[in-house]
Amino acid sequence: MTMRHLVIAMLLMLAQAAIAGVPPTHFVVFLSSGEDIRCALAHRPKVVFGDDVVTVVDGDLTLEYPVGMVHKYRICEPAHDIDAVAPVAAGEGEFLWRDGDIVLSGFAEGERVGVYDLRGGVLLLASIHAGQPMVISTAPYTAGVYIVKVGAQSFKFMK
Numbered sequence: 001m002t003m004r005h006l007v008i009a010m011l012l013m014l015a016q017a018a019i020a021g022v023p024p025t026h027f028v029v030f031l032s033s034g035e036d037i038r039c040a041l042a043h044r045p046k047v048v049f050g051d052d053v054v055t056v057v058d059g060d061l062t063l064e065y066p067v068g069m070v071h072k073y074r075i076c077e078p079a080h081d082i083d084a085v086a087p088v089a090a091g092e093g094e095f096l097w098r099d100g101d102i103v104l105s106g107f108a109e110g111e112r113v114g115v116y117d118l119r120g121g122v123l124l125l126a127s128i129h130a131g132q133p134m135v136i137s138t139a140p141y142t143a144g145v146y147i148v149k150v151g152a153q154s155f156k157f158m159k
Helices: 003-018
Strands: 026-031 036-040 046-049 053-058 061-066 070-076 092-097 102-104 114-119 122-127 134-138 145-150 153-158
Touching: 026 053, 026 114, 092 153, 102 145, 114 134
Parallel strands: none
Antiparallel strands: 026 036, 026 070, 046 053, 053 061, 092 102, 102 134, 114 122, 114 145, 145 153
16 A cells, blocks of 8 residues: 555545544554554544554654554544443343432342542442342442442443
């Protein structure tokens, strides 16, 4: 692929994103190994396509990859790690958000419950009682992000 083809491809990707109405936020280089390198466009990454090497400079970080390792590249919207929501398996508990309360159901009796802030501060420690869902009111919590942990399962919520 020549430099001219690369420039035209990048311009077409920018135009496609503008037409779709979703502003692009990342430049992503997909490597043939399956790894991908994401650079926020807000950081103004510099990407140089040389004859043998693709160089990505994002702030203080400089990465170089042989051209043969670069499978494709894209300018795209924000990435997320959610591919699908898995159904609750038999024997697993369930976290529900209902009217500002957290409802825990399906957990074993005596299972330890903890609510933590993002600094690791403990806001609540309790145990599951048999035969009834546990309801945790979020009314006392200020705006922020919190983690509820029950056994090996955890749930993040934002108030």
